[in-house]
Each structure stands twice: as structure tokens, then as C-alpha cells.
Amino acid sequence: MASDGARKQFWKRSTSKVPGSIQHVYGAQHPPFDPLLHSTLLKSTPKVPTTPVKAKRVSTFQEFESNTSDAWDAGEDDDELLAMAAESLNTEVVMETAHRVLRNHRQRQGQPAPPQPPAHEQEPKLVAEPPVAELPAAPSGDLRLVKSVSESHTACPAEELRKLSWSGIPKPVRPITWKLLSGYLPANVDRRPATLQRKQKEYFAFIEHYYDSRNDEAHQDTYRQIHIDIPRMSPETLILQPKVTEIFERILFIWAIRHPASGYVQGINDLVTPFFVVFICEHIEEEDVDRVDVASVPAEVLRNIEADTYWCMSKLLDGIQDNYTFAQPGIQLKVKMLEELVSRIDEQVHGHLEQHEVRYLQFAFRWMNNLLMREVPLHCTVRLWDTYQSEPEGFSHFHLYVCAAFLVRWRKEILEERDFQELLLFLQNLPTDHWNDEDISLLLAEAYRLKFAFADAPNHYKK
Numbered sequence: 315m316a317s318d319g320a321r322k323q324f325w326k327r328s329t330s331k332v333p334g335s336i337q338h339v340y341g342a343q344h345p346p347f348d349p350l351l352h353s354t355l356l357k358s359t360p361k362v363p364t365t366p367v368k369a370k371r372v373s374t375f376q377e378f379e380s381n382t383s384d385a386w387d388a389g390e391d392d393d394e395l396l397a398m399a400a401e402s403l404n405t406e407v408v409m410e411t412a413h414r415v416l417r418n419h420r421q422r423q424g425q426p427a428p429p430q431p432p433a434h435e436q437e438p439k440l441v442a443e444p445p446v447a448e449l450p451a452a453p454s455g456d457l458r459l460v461k462s463v464s465e466s467h468t469a470c471p472a473e474e475l476r477k478l479s480w481s482g483i484p485k486p487v488r489p490i491t492w493k494l495l496s497g498y499l500p501a502n503v504d505r506r507p508a509t510l511q512r513k514q515k516e517y518f519a520f521i522e523h524y525y526d527s528r529n530d531e532a533h534q535d536t537y538r539q540i541h542i543d544i545p546r547m548s549p550e551t552l553i554l555q556p557k558v559t560e561i562f563e564r565i566l567f568i569w570a571i572r573h574p575a576s577g578y579v580q581g582i583n584d585l586v587t588p589f590f591v592v593f594i595c596e597h598i599e600e601e602d603v604d605r606v607d608v609a610s611v612p613a614e615v616l617r618n619i620e621a622d623t624y625w626c627m628s629k630l631l632d633g634i635q636d637n638y639t640f641a642q643p644g645i646q647l648k649v650k651m652l653e654e655l656v657s658r659i660d661e662q663v664h665g666h667l668e669q670h671e672v673r674y675l676q677f678a679f680r681w682m683n684n685l686l687m688r689e690v691p692l693h694c695t696v697r698l699w700d701t702y703q704s705e706p707e708g709f710s711h712f713h714l715y716v717c718a719a720f721l722v723r724w725r726k727e728i729l730e731e732r733d734f735q736e737l738l739l740f741l742q743n744l745p746t747d748h749w750n751d752e753d754i755s756l757l758l759a760e761a762y763r764l765k766f767a768f769a770d771a772p773n774h775y776k777k
Contacts, residue, residue, distance in 0.1 A: 472501060480704040482697055482751060489596045492589070493622065495703035496629045514621035520568050528567055536578045540566045543583045549692060551604045552591070557616065558608050562586055565624045569631070579638040581683035585630060588687075588696055589623040603692065633710045637682065645682040648714055649674050652682075655718045659764060663725045670734045677741035681717050685709065689720070690746045690754070697754045712765060719760035 475494060483491050493499040498513070499506050528537040544562050547553045553562070565586055570578035591603055597615050600606050608616070636644030653674045657664040667674070680688055685702075687695050698716070702708030721728075724744060731737040746753075 476704045480701050481755065483700045485595070488696075488700070489593050492592060492699075492703060493626065496626045498622070498625050498629055510618070510622070513625050514618055517568075517621040517624050518617070520572070521564055524568060524571055525564060527571070533567075533571060536570050537563075537567055539580070540570070540578055540583065543580055547583060547587065549604045552606055552608070553587075555608050558590075561590070561616070561620045561623075565620065565627065568624065569628060573631075573635065576635055576638040576640075579642070582631070582638060584684045584687045586623060586627055587692065588699055589626045590619065591692065592696060593619045593622050630709055633707065642683070644710075645679060646675075648682045649678045651714055652678055652717050652721075655714065655764070655768065656721055658768070659718060660722050660725060663722060663728055666729055667737075670732075670737055672734060672737055672741070676738055678717060678721075680742075681720070682713070685713060686717070686720065689744055690749055694746070694749050694751070694754050697751045698758070701758050712761065715761040715765040715768075716757060718764055719757050723757065723760070 475491065479491055479495060490499070494501065500509055527533050540563055544559055544566075545554060547562075552558055562583065566578060566583055569582070570576075594606065594608070594611065594616075595603070597611055597619075598606055611619075631638075634644060637648075638644075653664070656674075685695075686698065690698070702712065705712040724740075727740060728737065731740055
């Protein structure tokens with residue numbers, strides 16, 4: 315984090331651009347530059363660049379700056395909210411769940427369970443049944459989660475909520491659970507209505523104050539790119555509905571100009587969809603999101619969904635914003651870390667990729683940029699995000715282990731490919747169209763095993 319002195323000088327370094335404008339909009343499919351030519355980026359801590367401002371707009375920007383902090387006021391939202399973010403997941407509970415998921419999968423596949431270590435080497439067992447469901451999900455876990463998030467006049471137990479949510483959240487309580495886990499809602503039930511009303515009002519004040527500037531010379535490139543990218547998103551039948559397109563444009567534009575260090579970068583647009591879909595499904599009966607008619611949703615409900623989506627997406631991006639600053643250093647670093655991790659956990663797969671000159675950046679850049687949203691169906695992304703929001707640093711740290719497990723999941727197919735072009739084509743178009751929640755649960759269990767084995771061994775990032 316920059317020093318206070320540096321922060322005061324933040325807007326005095328240049329006079330060429332206004333806040334919210336950006337010079338480059340990088341693609342979601344490919345990296346913005348060759349890492350071999352910029353290898354120093356991966357060897358040092360990336361510095362977040364600043365966006366300069368014209369001298370003649372200094373007085374105007376002072377007002378802008380005072381209104382462009384998305385940080386929460388700790389005085390308004392009690393310590394319960396901060397404690398929720400600081401809570402760490404109970405290791406024993408999740409490890410037990412991971413083992414149970416894997417045992418369940420082997421039984422379904424008719425495979426023998428691996429031999430157990432001697433009694434003195436075995437991991438400690440929980441006396442009580444862990445409050446997470448094995449596959450198929452145990453109803454008792456679902457009921458406990460419903461009760462946990464709907465209790466009246468009490469503070470929601472953050473650690474218990476994380477435990478219950480790790481292995482999947484029931485659809486009826488997913489909207490409120492996501493709002494709690496993201497830190498958008500306070501834990502205390504009585505405070506939630508006032509918080510929602512305040513934050514929704516604040517978001518639409520941003521719309522009124524800034525949205526008309528989208529056609530100004532300073533912001534028109536940003537808005538044009540957003541306008542181009544949204545129709546490319548999926549599911550098309552939902553996104554291309556005029557009301558949805560307008561909502562996404564407003565959310566992305568407001569976020570971009572309020573975060574001038576990064577502005578808008580392709581890939582951020584995809585991160586709006588899961589929140590919007592989860593929140594709107596609370597108000598419709600249609601199960602298939604492709605058949606949702608947003609025009610049937612009352613205007614006031616849509617306004618609230620839009621504001622909630624904006625704030626939850628902002629909370630997510632707060633933890634991974636270095637993925638989207640100039641040259642996207644966060645992604646460059648994570649891809650390098652993925653390469654080092656895979657070289658340790660599956661040397662054969664890593665060697666096969668090297669032998670055929672397939673670089674991780676050619677396929678894993680998109681995995682990091684879009685959080686695997688382009689690799690799995692939307693309903694699988696939603697299930698994945700249940701766990702990401704339950705894990706400390708789920709989107710920034712645990713995602714690395716998910717990507718490693720995801721790559722190794724295809725080791726048989728990878729090792730069968732003997733041609734660079736076919737190998738890369740396979741990695742960029744993995745056959746996950748028919749994946750379901752069980753596939754995601756198995757992937758997450760494998761990822762947690764990797765994290766448990768390597769997270770406290772930093773040397774696995776080094777050769």
C-alpha cells in the first residue's frame with residue numbers, strides 16, 4: 315500500500331488524462347504482452363499505476379475524489395462484518411468434506427479407496443458430523459444453512475455460515491447468503507434493511523451524477539468498449555434483453571470511472587452475470603435462466619437487483635483489482651504461479667506441455683481473467699462461487715488451486731495429444747458442457763487437497 319505522502323501526490327504526476335479514461339482495453343482471450351519481454355514483472359511486486367488528471371480539472375476532481383471511495387465505513391457497519399471477512403475456514407471440517415467427496419466419487423466409479431495411514435498418522439476425526447453435505451447433498455446441511463441465514467434478531471454466525479456454504483448453498487437462500495459472505499450485508503438481521511436502502515440509494519446517486527458523462531470525450535472509449543463487449547456475453551437470451559443490457563452498461567461504466575487505477579478491462583464484464591442471475595432468480599419462478607423474461611420483473615425490484623449486483627461485484631473486485639490494472643500484473647503472476655504449481659503436482663503433464671511448446675499463458679490467461687466462467691456452464695460457476703465466497707481469499711488465492719486441479723483433471727486427454735495445435739485447441743475448448751454440481755464439488759475437493767498440501771510450502775512456487 316502506498317504511503318500517505320505518496321497518496322497525497324497521487325494526482326500530481328501527470329496532466330494528460332482525466333479519471334476514468336483508459337488507454338488500453340485488453341482482451342479476455344489473450345494476454346496484453348509477451349511475458350518473456352517483460353520478465354521483470356514476475357520477479358517483483360507489481361505497482362499499481364495511477365491515472366493522471368488535467369490541471370484545469372483539479373477543482374472538479376477534488377469533488378470527484380471525495381465521492382469515489384467504495385470502502386465501507388467501519389463506524390456504520392459493526393465489527394461483525396469485519397470479523398466475517400477475517401474468519402478462516404475450519405480446516406478439519408473442509409478436509410473431512412474433501413475426503414468424503416472423493417470417497418463418494420470412487421464408490422460411484424467402482425474404484426477402491428486408497429489405503430489409510432496408520433492410526434497415529436491419520437488426520438483427527440471430528441466427533442460430530444461436519445455441517446457440510448456430501449454428494450448428493452444432505453438435507454440436514456441445507457436446513458441448517460436456511461436456519462442460519464433466516465434467524466431473527468440475532469447476529470448470523472459467520473464461521474458456521476462459511477462451513478455450511480463451502481459445499482454448496484441451497485437456491486432459496488443463495489441471494490442473501492452471497493450478500494452476507496461478500497460483506498455487503500451486516501450480520502445482524504435488524505440492520506440489513508437500512509443497509510440495503512442506504513447502499514441502493516448511494517448507487518443511484520452515482521448514476522445520476524456520472525452516467526451522463528459516458529459520451530464525453532474522456533469516457534467515450536470506455537463506454538464504447540463496454541457497449542461492444544456486453545452482447546458477446548452469455549447467456550445471450552438473457553443478456554441481449556434491452557433492460558439487462560442497460561443494467562450491465564450502467565454497472566460497468568460506474569465501476570470503471572470510480573476505479574481509475576484500472577478503468578474497464580475486458581473480463582470484468584463477465585463477473586457481473588453470476589450476481590445478477592442469482593439475485594433475479596429470487597423474484598422469478600422460471601428455473602431456466604435462458605427463458606427468463608426480465609420485462610416481467612417489477613421496475614423497483616430490478617433497480618434493487620442492479621444496485622445489489624454493483625456492490626457485490628465491487629466487493630469481489632476489491633480483492634483482485636491487480637488482475638485488471640495496466641498490463642494486468644495480477645494475472646501474469648498467477649499464471650506463473652500456476653505453472654510452478656503444476657510442475658510440482660504433475661511433472662508428466664507439465665513436461666508434456668513444455669515438450670510441445672504450449673505456454674500456460676496461452677490457455678490459463680483466460681482462466682484467471684474470467685475466473686473460469688468461459689470454461690464451465692453458468693450454473694457450475696454459481697456453485698463454484700458458493701465455495702469461493704466461503705474460502706478466505708477465494709477469488710484471489712484458492713482459485714489458483716482450482717485451476718491446477720482443473721488442468722490435471724484432463725491429464726489423460728492432454729497426454730494423448732501429440733500436436734501443438736490440437737493440444738492448445740483442446741485446452742481452450744474443454745468439454746464441460748454437461749458438467750453439473752457433482753463435477754464442481756469433486757474439482758473443489760481436489761483443489762482443497764492441493765491447497766492443504768502446498769499453501770504452507772512456498773517453495774512450490776520456485777524451481
